[in-house]
Amino acid sequence: MVQEKKKKCTVCFEPSGLCIDVPPGSTLLKAAQQVGVYLTSICGGDGYCGKCKVIVDEGQFESRPTTLLTPEEMRENVVLACQTKVLSDMVVTVPKPHALETSQILLDTDTQRFSQLAAEVPEGVFEFEPLVQKLHVKMSPPTVSDNTADHERLYLAIRKQIDAPIMQTGCRILQNLSKMFRESDYDVSVTIGRRGGTTEVIEIEPAERYRTNYAVALDLGTTTVVAHLVDLTNANTLDTEATYNSQINFGEDYIRRIIYAEQNDAFDEMQNRIVHDVNNLIVTLASRKRIDLQDITTVTCAGNTAMIHFILNLDPTQIRKEPYIASAGFVPPIRAAEVGIQVNKRALLYCLPSVAAYIGSDIVAGILVTRMYTKDGVSLFADIGTNGEVVLGNKDWLVCASSSAGPAFEGSGVKHGMRAGAGAIEKLQIRRDGSSQIKTIGDGRPAGICGSGLLDTLGELFINGIIDRTGRIKQNHNPRVREGEDGLQYQIIQPGNGYQEIFITQADIDNLIRSKAGVFAAIRVLTESTQIKPDDIDIIYLAGGFGNYLNTKQAVTIGMLPDIPLEKIQYVGNTSIAGAKTVLLARKALETAEDIANNMTYFDLMSHPGYMDEFIRAKFLPHTDLSLFPSIKAQAKQVKGS
Amino acid sequence: MVQEKKKKCTVCFEPSGLCIDVPPGSTLLKAAQQVGVYLTSICGGDGYCGKCKVIVDEGQFESRPTTLLTPEEMRENVVLACQTKVLSDMVVTVPKPHALETSQILLDTDTQRFSQLAAEVPEGVFEFEPLVQKLHVKMSPPTVSDNTADHERLYLAIRKQIDAPIMQTGCRILQNLSKMFRESDYDVSVTIGRRGGTTEVIEIEPAERYRTNYAVALDLGTTTVVAHLVDLTNANTLDTEATYNSQINFGEDYIRRIIYAEQNDAFDEMQNRIVHDVNNLIVTLASRKRIDLQDITTVTCAGNTAMIHFILNLDPTQIRKEPYIASAGFVPPIRAAEVGIQVNKRALLYCLPSVAAYIGSDIVAGILVTRMYTKDGVSLFADIGTNGEVVLGNKDWLVCASSSAGPAFEGSGVKHGMRAGAGAIEKLQIRRDGSSQIKTIGDGRPAGICGSGLLDTLGELFINGIIDRTGRIKQNHNPRVREGEDGLQYQIIQPGNGYQEIFITQADIDNLIRSKAGVFAAIRVLTESTQIKPDDIDIIYLAGGFGNYLNTKQAVTIGMLPDIPLEKIQYVGNTSIAGAKTVLLARKALETAEDIANNMTYFDLMSHPGYMDEFIRAKFLPHTDLSLFPSIKAQAKQVKGS
Ligand code: FES
Ligand code: FES
Incomplete structure (x- = not known):
């Protein structure tokens, strides 16, 4: 049945119940964006990430053919929102995994x-002096013999409390000064903000407001x-x-x-x-x-x-x-x-200041918070998120690079990958009998695997010989290894008893290896350029949203981080927010962040002659050159020999 | 006939033809202000300056009784605009002397x-460096090995040209930076402004705009x-x-x-x-x-x-x-x-910065322009305008005071006083025969007397014995001295042949003497406080809108300025605009102006114990203490003796 085209089609999204009128021909993804319904879309709507699945409950539509949907899904009216054009009023259900509305604030x-x-915000390192302060300023009222104007009287009083050689005050503030001072009998709260070398009077209020x-x-x-x-x-x-x-x-x-x-x-x-x-x-x-x-x-x-x-x-x-x-x-x-x-x-x-297009202020914040810019010994900082940024250095020098190896450890590009949220497998061990011992965030039923879980997965598959050093899944009569739609896959959670099946595919593993290889190759470029050997590294700070159960050992096992004693690897969590908070509380910290950003030498990996080789070598588990990973070599042997 | 009150009355002003609707009961002054018709109003509408006279051509009104109008004026329907309420539609003529509409720009x-x-703007004293400059900034475009961000690249390039340790750029500018740089191939005009110690990037334009x-x-x-x-x-x-x-x-x-x-x-x-x-x-x-x-x-x-x-x-x-x-x-x-x-x-x-409520930035500008703050010898600066501000000092110290003696030398409070405009008598000499030799601005028919003319008038009346040392007009059978409405008056221009009568009244003379006495008393307070004798004064700078024919000698004759050799008295005109222009062209001049303002010591005359005595002593011509004016004493004797 061909329905006559309407001028406007009303599309309603369940379970939120949000509706929007769109012209016929709009995609469901666009409609969702407009009404503020959150749909995952890694590829930005190009139709190849397969993340924007929704279920059509009612209405006419036109969908481009895709290989990203299983025959079952097609039967159940699952479509790719970005590839589906609205032809009539529609009702669409957004499945759970990405059922997040932007209107839903609290996650x-x-x-x-x-x-x-x-x-943690480093304590006691910077003097507590907020970027914006409220000062309690009490001035003596003017007299004929002390006839300084209100504005200059204020400056004199502020300068008795703080160091502020250059000050600025907006016209709006000046316009109220006279009245404000007389109403308060020259006893006020003054909000001052630091802008580079200038101190700005931001607001003047009654005295009690300074608290x-x-x-x-x-x-x-x-x-x-x-x-x-x-x-x-x-x-x-x-x-x-x-x-x-x-x-x-x-x-x-x-x-x-x-x-x-x-x-x-x-x-x-x-x-x-x-x-x-x-x-x-x-x-x-x-x-x-x-x-x-x-x-x-x-x-x-x-x-x-x-x-x-x-x-x-x-x-x-x-x-x-x-x-x-x-x-x-x-x-x-x-x-x-x-x-x-x-x-x-x-x-x-x-x-906060950034260093380059691919080394942002989040990384500068990380250096600020770990304080590696103050240390005699060499530290390595690696932030694994959507990109993998790496910084190496000490109090005398800092070098950095960014590997755009993709957000596999954030769960993207991994079939059952997910962010570190409720139900995410954050810890995984493969037992001798091949069964999985897992821990999920919130201890509920597993819904997918988050960063630390993926690190475990890759490490466990490798250590247990389920994948080889290239990452290839071995067809070893392992009952958990099966042929899936896209080749072999390893079953982590078996379906049944209300559990959904969770598995990892060859493509997932390849993605994870690419990511880890990118990070390691970046580290290698920096260490080779500065002639730093693994033994020279005093400490590795690993930042990112992995989860609190991150097993740093696995990061070495898979060859993402250099093989140094585990006690020297420290998971530091979200250093970006910690850095933002540090500068909030200490204006000297912002100056320090600027110094850090100024002093970091950036290596552009894409134009670096050695990077590609390093990357290819790092695409092995843990690496083509096993001498770089002596502890893993020993461990792997041990496992195999057991 | 009582006309019924209207909701709105239309008042039209001639000769401008401007009309406005006002509620009945509004004053004509208010109506004039609203429609932008200029009416003189020294007293601000209180009804006692008598300057807001207009002629009612048509319409009903209600006027408060006043002694400021002659019976003739009343007969001719002249009213005080501020004391006249509109009761119906009206047509009103604004007489010539104050016929200036604010809409008339060009005076x-x-x-x-x-x-x-x-x-004159002091030349070569300050380096030519405008407060706001346009720089021609040509940067080398970025490369992979020179990947500094656009904003920092700009700062580096600016700092190659000028000293700018602290810089600031608004968000709006930053938002266009990337596009602007690429469209111009990194060749741009950058407008920078100085704000205290901060240099602000105000605008970025195509390169050719820097000219x-x-x-x-x-x-x-x-x-x-x-x-x-x-x-x-x-x-x-x-x-x-x-x-x-x-x-x-x-x-x-x-x-x-x-x-x-x-x-x-x-x-x-x-x-x-x-x-x-x-x-x-x-x-x-x-x-x-x-x-x-x-x-x-x-x-x-x-x-x-x-x-x-x-x-x-x-x-x-x-x-x-x-x-x-x-x-x-x-x-x-x-x-x-x-x-x-x-x-x-x-x-x-x-x-420009000011010193106190009554020593404004116009005075600071004067000190900047005369450069008395750089000199070894002592200078005296006197600006005679609406107030009379006086500054004394040298490179080591500056003291100042303001006499609120009134704007008599600007023509206010003087019956035939006027500003230095066309027809103003700017030069006056009384001949032996009692006739006046005058020069008017524009050389047209005399319409009134401006500052320099008033100075001459007072001096000539005194020197010629027409007024005594207290300023009283003598009844000496001088045919030009007559009894007017307000007592004796001296006729400067006789009426007839198309000339209007111009005379000066006893009240006018008293006003002028009050003004000059205020200035001289202020000078005395400063010189006494600093123990500076007239002989110690190297130079007197006289500023104000007197007119180019100012006879500085008369300023001494009447006892407004100390009795020092005339070649040491220099009329400097409008130093306020010259100062504003100086800082425009040289940012160091603004800093110097700030130093001047900071270093000037202000004497509040109202609370100064000696001021009133000095003022009373200065209300004589030239002064009670003739030893302060040896040259005038000699001259007066000579005249009398002739
Ligand atoms: S958004 Fe990636 S397939 Fe639709
Ligand atoms: S304004 Fe002064 S009398 Fe009218």
Whole structure:
């Protein structure tokens, strides 16, 4: 039956019940984006990631043929939202795995948990001196013999308390000065903010207000946005919150988002999305703690270079084109309101500095928090997220590189991969009998495998000889190894008893190996260039959203990190948010972050002559050159020999 | 006949033909202000200055009785606009003397002439380095091995050209950086502005634009606003223009305007007026020189403290109340657009610093321009305008005071007084036979007497024995001395042959003497406090809008300035506009102005124990103590003896 085309089609999404009118011919993905229904879309709508599956309950549509759907799924009216055009009013169900609406702020245990993975803010290292402070300023009222103008009287009084050689005050503040001083009898609270070498008088209020001063630190991740609410009067973190980055509808990684924005002139929308996410977090935190948004005077943020560009609406298009140039690495503080963040309208937004297009302020934050820039010995910092960024160095030098090996350890490009949320397998051991011993986040039924679980999976498969050194699944009469749609796959969880089957495919394994190889090759480029041997490395800091049960040993087993004693490998969690919080509390820390960013030498891996070789060599487990992994060599032998 | 009251009455003003609807009961002054018809109103509408006279041609009105109108005037339907309520539609004629509409921008010879009285900008003293500069910045495009972000690349390139340790760039600029650099192949014009210790990137344009950069210097006088249009690429003054300050409807002096604004909550309107005047000047200059307003990147202004408060809409109410405190003496640069000045929307507005409520930035500008702050010998600076400000000092110290003796030498409070415009008697000599030899501005028929003419008048009356040392007109059978409405008066111009009678009354003389006594008493307070004798004074700079034919000798004759050799007295004209222009061209000059303002010691005369005595002693001609004026003593004897 061919239905007559309508001018507008109403598409409703279940279970949220959100509906939107779209012109016929729109894709379901677009409709979902417009109404704010979250659909995973790693490929940005190109039809090859297969993540945007939805179920059509009612209505006419037209779908492009795809190999990404099983015959069962087709029978059940599952479609790829990005490949499906709306032809009539429709009702569509969004299946659980990506059932997240952007209107749903609080991401319960998933992101709550993630938000607690923050590295510790280094204590006692920086003097407690917030970027934005409220000072209690009491001046003696003027007399005929002491007739200094109000504005200069204020400056004199401020300079008695703090070092502020260069000061600035906006016209709006000056206009109220006279009245404010007389009403308060020259006893006021003065909010001052630091802008480079300049101290700005941001606000003048009645004296008692100096005791109320809050701030928000942000980690703008490609996948997850984390916010910490901080009391600036005592440096206490009051609460934390996290949400998915709702730009994710436009592509799972930021390169795809840049392309999408270019093709659709959607930079403003990209900014709106992230600002919307940030506002959701802030409003949630503030209302939970009964804090007036007007009392938030500072926002700091760290994130990769693209995310910083998105939130400021700087042009990010050159980030993805050779020679990969950011609009700005060092962004001056601006009013948070200027980008739409709903805090005090004169509050300042500080972005931590970045080093290059692919070494963002999240990495600078990591160096700040681990304090490797102060140490005599050499440290290695590796942040495994959507990309794998690596920094090597000590107090005298810092080198860094970024491997764009893909977000496999964040669960993308892995059939049963998922983020570190409820039900994710975060710990896995393969027993002698071939059965799996697992631990899931929240201890519920397993729904997929998150970063630390994937690390375990790869390591266990290798150690147990289920895959060979190239990662190939061996057809060893292992009952868990079966032929799937895309070749061999290994069954981690058997179906039945209400459990869903969870397995890992050859393609998944290849993706994970590519990711780990990218990270290791980056490390090799840095260590070779600086002639640092594994023994020279005092400590490895591993950052990222793996989960608290991360088994650092597995990172060595699979050859992602150099083979050094395990006690020298430290999982530091989310150092990005920790860095954002550190600078919030200590303006010297922001200066230090700037020094770090200035002093880091960036290696562009794509143009580095040795990188490709290193990458190919690292695509073995643990590596083609086993002499680099003596402990694994021994262990592998032991297992085989047992 | 009592006409029924209307809801709205239309009042039309001739000769401009401007009309406005007002509710019945409104005053004519208010109606004139609303429609933008200029009426003089020294008392601010209180009904006792008698300056707001208009002629009612048609319509019903209600006037309060007044002694300020002659019976003839009453017969001719002359009324005080401020004391006259509108009861019906009306047609009113504004007589010539104050027939100036604010909509009439170009004040022909009057203010044209005034605008040319500018003191010279000191040449070669300050390095030519405009507050806002356009730099031609050519960068090498980035490569993989030179991957500095655009923003930092820009800073590096700027710092190769100028000293700019602390830099700032707004988000709007950063957002366009990437595109701009690529379109121009990294060859651009960069507009930078100095804000205290910070250098701000104001604009980035195509390279060829660096050759186009204009600025406006302003003198915000209580009576007259002067603007100079300057080409910042070569320091040339392209054109000058002046207009009356249209706030004048709210009071001739700024104290009255503050009171008016307080009583009528009219601070916004006060700001609008002055900004409107400034915009008129700027538009006039720009269109005459065919310059795009967008190419004006800088505005500097000097003026008394109240005027600076008005234009920025700072609260000026404490200026007039003990202990006389300004909201701000040092005003940070802001965007000119923020106060409504219609130039480039990112252009900066710089106000020169002031010293105290009654020593404004116009005086600081005077010290800057005369360079007395650099000299070994002691200089005296006296600016005779609405107030009489006096500064004494040298390179080591500066003291200052302000006498609020009234604007008599600007023609206010003097029956036939007028500003230095066309027809003003600017030079007067009384011949042996009693007849007057005069010179008028523009050489036309005399319409009144301006500052320099009034100085001559007082001096000549005294030297010729027509008034005694107390200023009293002698009844000596001098045919020019007659009994007028308010006692004796001296006829300067006899009526007839198309000439109008011009005379000076006893009240006029008393006003002039009060003004000169105020100035001299202020000088005495400063010289006594610093133990400086007349002989110690190397030079006297006399500033103000007197006119180019100012006879400095008369200023000594009447006892306004100390009796020092005449070659040591220099008329310097409008130093306020010259100072504003100096800082425009040399940022070091602004820093110097700040040093000057910081280092000046202010004497509050009202609370000074010796001032009143000095004032009373100075109310004689030239002074009670003739030993202070040896040359005048000799001259007076000579005249008498002849
Ligand atoms: S297949 Fe639809 S978004 Fe990737
Ligand atoms: S008398 Fe009318 S304004 Fe002064």
